[in-house]
Amino acid sequence: MTTEELEQLLAQQPIALLHRLARGRIQRHFRAGKRRLIEVLLRHSAENRAGFESDLMTLIGEQQARPVPPPQQAPAARKPKPSAPHRRPAHKPVEQDSHEPAITLSSWLEGLGVPPPQTFVPDAWQEDAIAKLRESDVVVSVPTGSGKTYVAVEAARRAIAENRTVIYTSPLKALSNTKYTEFSKIFGPDQVGILTGDRRDNGQAPLLIMTTEILRNLLYDAGGGEIDVRLDTLGLVILDESQYIADPERGVVWEETIIFCPSQARLLLLSASIGNPHDIAEWLTSIRPTPCHLIRHSTRTVPLRAGYLHPNGKLTPLFRTVGIPHGHPGHLHPEAKRLFLQYEDETLPSGRRR
Structure with missing residues (x-):
């Protein structure tokens, strides 16, 4: 040939x-x-x-010898059931306005901004996550703004005090740069380094910020026999935005990083939107020498407020209440309705207006 x-x-x-x-x-x-x-x-x-x-x-030859699965037969068509005669409603249902007065814009804006200084008291789930990292890997699935970074910082602080290397990964270079600046203020610039595709600063620091791809490549090189002292002293790996493990294109990077992670290092997965945290925790337990503990917290520490900003600059609450109503109809704020209609009049042809 x-x-x-x-x-x-x-x-x-x-x-x-x-x-x-x-x-x-x-x-x-x-x-x-x-x-x-x-x-x-x-x-x-x-x-x-x-x-x-x-x-x-x-x-x-082995590939050609594999049996080809038979084509699936389409299910037999079911005989449609006779439907009940359609009854036209006597009148169009009308949304009834609430008897409670709608909230004012000033009341809706009240409390927004930087809160006054006060003594920080960690939540029970935060203390639980930090404690569990001593003996197991941990998956933290909590809403945005609940305090995932506090868990990462305290876990990193403890690992550094024990002379262990900490690696913090993020999916984006921009996020890595932000975390580098944030952690440099917390731990000191000499204690933090960054490794991305176009930036390498203080690469021997005890706390290293990098993209997940960079860590995966370091683990690849170690598997090929290249010695990296940072991996020998590795004590904690923090995978931020770990919901990327479900990404069809980049998810394999997170999977391989977890699989190749040294057994002596603890894994801390952080996410606000991971869909199946129980499955992820069970998978980590099945492939790692240490068990994995799931920390799940569903209550938002920072409640959401919904507003509507018209193109003319007018701001109004979206609903009659301060928060976003859940579990019951949320009546729109009268001013929001008026601005919606005004926007339709200004942008839609007359034939398409409601």
Whole structure:
């Protein structure tokens, strides 16, 4: 088989088969794309072309021998049930206004802004999360603004005091830069470093901020035999915005980071919107040497308020009440209704207005 024929045959195969062929031949082959993987395999095949072609044909034969699942048959069509005759309502239901007076704009804005200084008292779930990190991994699933960062800071403070390295990951470089600035003020600039695709500062600091991809690559390199003292002393890995594990494109980065994380390090996963925290905690328990504890808290520390800002700059509460009504009809604020109608009159053709 000529080199050109071998290249064409490799190009016709799925990338999963190429990775199987590269096992034991190429280090860190899982980091290469298909085109790059084919180039490296071709160079490697020159050392033992006969053995390489034999392994390739064996893998192709195994793949072709796999049984093809039979096509699923469409379910038989069900006979439609006769529907009851449609009765037209005698009148269109009208939303009745609440007898309670609508809140004023000043009352709606009351309490917004920076609160006065007061002694901070951690919530019970925060203390529980920090305590559980001594003996297990922890998944924290709480609403935005509830205090996830406090758990991360206190856990990092304890690990640094024990001369352990702490790695804090985020999905975005911009968020990594923000956390670098925030943590530098808390721990001191000499205690915090940052590693991203285009920025490397104080890379030997005890607390390192980086994107999740950077940590995954460090773990890849360690798996290939490259020694990194930061991983030898690693005591805590904080994965912020861990709901990205469900992302169809980037989720594999979070999965591999968790799988390759050193066993002596504790994992702390933080998220405000992860959909299945119980499943994530059970999965971590099944693949890690330590159990995983789930901390779940559903009450918002900072309640939400809904308002409407008209293009002309007019601001009004969206509902009659201060908060967002849940579990019962939320009547719109009269001023919000008026502004909605005004916006329709200004933007929609007359035939489409309600």
